[in-house]
Amino acid sequence: MATVTECNLAGGLPGVIGSSEVMQSVCQLTRQVSASSATVLLTGETGTGKELIARAIHELSPRSSGPYIRVNCGALSESLLESELFGHVKGAFTSAHENRTGRFEAAHGGTIFLDEINSVSYTLQVKLLRVLQEQEFERVGDTRTIEVDVRIVAATNRDLLDEIEADRFREDLYYRLNVLPIDVPPLRDRQDDISLLLEFFAGMYAASNQRPEPSIPAATIQLLQGYDWPGNVRELQNYVERAIVLAPGNQLTPDLFPPHVVGGGSARTTAIRPRRGRDVESVTRELVGLTMQAAGPGAENLHESTVSRVERELLLQVLRECQGVQTRAASRLGINRNTLHKKIDEYGLGDESR
Ligand SMILES: Nc1ncnc2c1ncn2[C@@H]1O[C@H](COP(=O)(O)OP(=O)(O)OP(=O)(O)O)[C@@H](O)[C@H]1O
Ligand SMILES: [Mg+2]
Structure with a gap:
C-alpha cells in the first residue's frame, strides 16, 4: 500500500493528505496564493477540507507569525456577528457594557477566515464590502474609523451565483471575494486519495485509542472507493474512527463500515432495493x-x-x-x-x- 504523504509532493501542504492529481493542483494553487495578500474564496462541498486549506494559506504566507482568526458567520445572528466582526463601544446596545474589540482588529497583521460567508445578511455584506475595498470600518455605535491590515480568506459550501440569483448575496461583494478562487473537489472525484486518507485516519485513531495500527485489506479500499461520499473527508474520518473502535482484531475489514457505504444503496432508502424489471x-x-x-x-x-x-x-x-x-x-x-x-x-x- 502507498505510504501516507502529507501531500508533500510537488506543491504539497502540511496536514493535507492526498496525492491525486486534483488534490495536487489544489495544493499547488494554495501555495501560489499564499505568497500574496489577495482575497481567497474557497468553494467546495461540506467536509472537503476548506478549513484545512484556509489554515495552510495562513501558515505558508508571509503573515504566518501574525494572528489567524476564524469566524463562523453561519453560527451567529446578524447583530451578534456584526459586533463579533467589528467590535462595539460601551452603550451601543443594551448588553454592551464595555468596549469590545472585534475580530477584524484582532486579525491585524494576519489572516481572518470568514467561514460560511454565504450566511452573512445582506445589510452586513455592505459593511464587509467596505472592509474589502478600503480595509477600514467603524465599531458598532462608534464614529471613529479603524484601519486594519488583514488578509481575507472566505469559504462557502453554497453556490454564491445561486445566492446572487436569489437576491441573498451581493454581486459586488462576490466579485471582491472571488479574486483567487480555489475549488476543493469532492472525495468521489479523488478516489486515489482514499487509501492514503484511510491509512492516515486509521493511524490517528489507533493511537488515540491505544491500539496497534491496523492493516487495511484491499477489499475495504475497493469498496470504499465505490461509495459516493456525500459528507466527503469528514464522513470517511468518522467511519474510520468507528471502525477502529469496533474492530475485534487489527484488520479494518469491510464489515466494520456501515452497510450503505460498503454494500451499495443509500443511507436513507435501504428499505427498498430496486430490482431489475419492477414496474x-x-x-x-x-x-x-x-x-x-x-x-x-x-x-x-x-x-x-x-x-x-x-x-x-x-x-x-x-x-x-x-x-x-x-x-x-x-x-x-x-x-x-x-x-x-x-x-x-x-x-x-x-x-x-x-
Ligand atoms: N486532505 C485532507 N487530509 C487530511 N484531513 C482532511 C483532509 N480534508 C479534510 N480533512 C479532515 O476532514 C474534516 C473536515 O474538513 P474541513 O472542516 O476542513 O471541511 P470543510 O470543507 O470546512 O467542511 P464544511 O463546509 O462542512 O465546513 C476535518 O477533520 C479535516 O481535518
Ligand atoms: Mg468548514
Missing part, C-alpha cells in the same frame, strides 16, 4: 406502504406526512443529481426556483443536498 407502480405501492408503516398506525395527517416524505426524498435525489445547483434542480423538477427554495428550507435540506 414503477409496484415500487410506488411499496414505497407508500413503507412510508405509512413508518408513520405508525395512529398517525394523524397521514396524507401530509406520506406525501411530504416522498417529496423530500425526490427533492434530495434531484438536488444531488444536480450537485446542489438549485436552478438546474428546479428546472429538472419543473417547479419554480422560489418554490424549490421554500421547500429546501421547509425540509431542512440545505446541508444534505450538497
Whole structure:
C-alpha cells in the first residue's frame, strides 16, 4: 500500500493528505496564493477540507507569525456577528457594557477566515464590502474609523451565483471575494486519495485509542472507493474512527463500515432495493406502504406526512443529481426556483443536498 504523504509532493501542504492529481493542483494553487495578500474564496462541498486549506494559506504566507482568526458567520445572528466582526463601544446596545474589540482588529497583521460567508445578511455584506475595498470600518455605535491590515480568506459550501440569483448575496461583494478562487473537489472525484486518507485516519485513531495500527485489506479500499461520499473527508474520518473502535482484531475489514457505504444503496432508502424489471407502480405501492408503516398506525395527517416524505426524498435525489445547483434542480423538477427554495428550507435540506 502507498505510504501516507502529507501531500508533500510537488506543491504539497502540511496536514493535507492526498496525492491525486486534483488534490495536487489544489495544493499547488494554495501555495501560489499564499505568497500574496489577495482575497481567497474557497468553494467546495461540506467536509472537503476548506478549513484545512484556509489554515495552510495562513501558515505558508508571509503573515504566518501574525494572528489567524476564524469566524463562523453561519453560527451567529446578524447583530451578534456584526459586533463579533467589528467590535462595539460601551452603550451601543443594551448588553454592551464595555468596549469590545472585534475580530477584524484582532486579525491585524494576519489572516481572518470568514467561514460560511454565504450566511452573512445582506445589510452586513455592505459593511464587509467596505472592509474589502478600503480595509477600514467603524465599531458598532462608534464614529471613529479603524484601519486594519488583514488578509481575507472566505469559504462557502453554497453556490454564491445561486445566492446572487436569489437576491441573498451581493454581486459586488462576490466579485471582491472571488479574486483567487480555489475549488476543493469532492472525495468521489479523488478516489486515489482514499487509501492514503484511510491509512492516515486509521493511524490517528489507533493511537488515540491505544491500539496497534491496523492493516487495511484491499477489499475495504475497493469498496470504499465505490461509495459516493456525500459528507466527503469528514464522513470517511468518522467511519474510520468507528471502525477502529469496533474492530475485534487489527484488520479494518469491510464489515466494520456501515452497510450503505460498503454494500451499495443509500443511507436513507435501504428499505427498498430496486430490482431489475419492477414496474414503477409496484415500487410506488411499496414505497407508500413503507412510508405509512413508518408513520405508525395512529398517525394523524397521514396524507401530509406520506406525501411530504416522498417529496423530500425526490427533492434530495434531484438536488444531488444536480450537485446542489438549485436552478438546474428546479428546472429538472419543473417547479419554480422560489418554490424549490421554500421547500429546501421547509425540509431542512440545505446541508444534505450538497
Ligand atoms: N486532505 C485532507 N487530509 C487530511 N484531513 C482532511 C483532509 N480534508 C479534510 N480533512 C479532515 O476532514 C474534516 C473536515 O474538513 P474541513 O472542516 O476542513 O471541511 P470543510 O470543507 O470546512 O467542511 P464544511 O463546509 O462542512 O465546513 C476535518 O477533520 C479535516 O481535518
Ligand atoms: Mg468548514
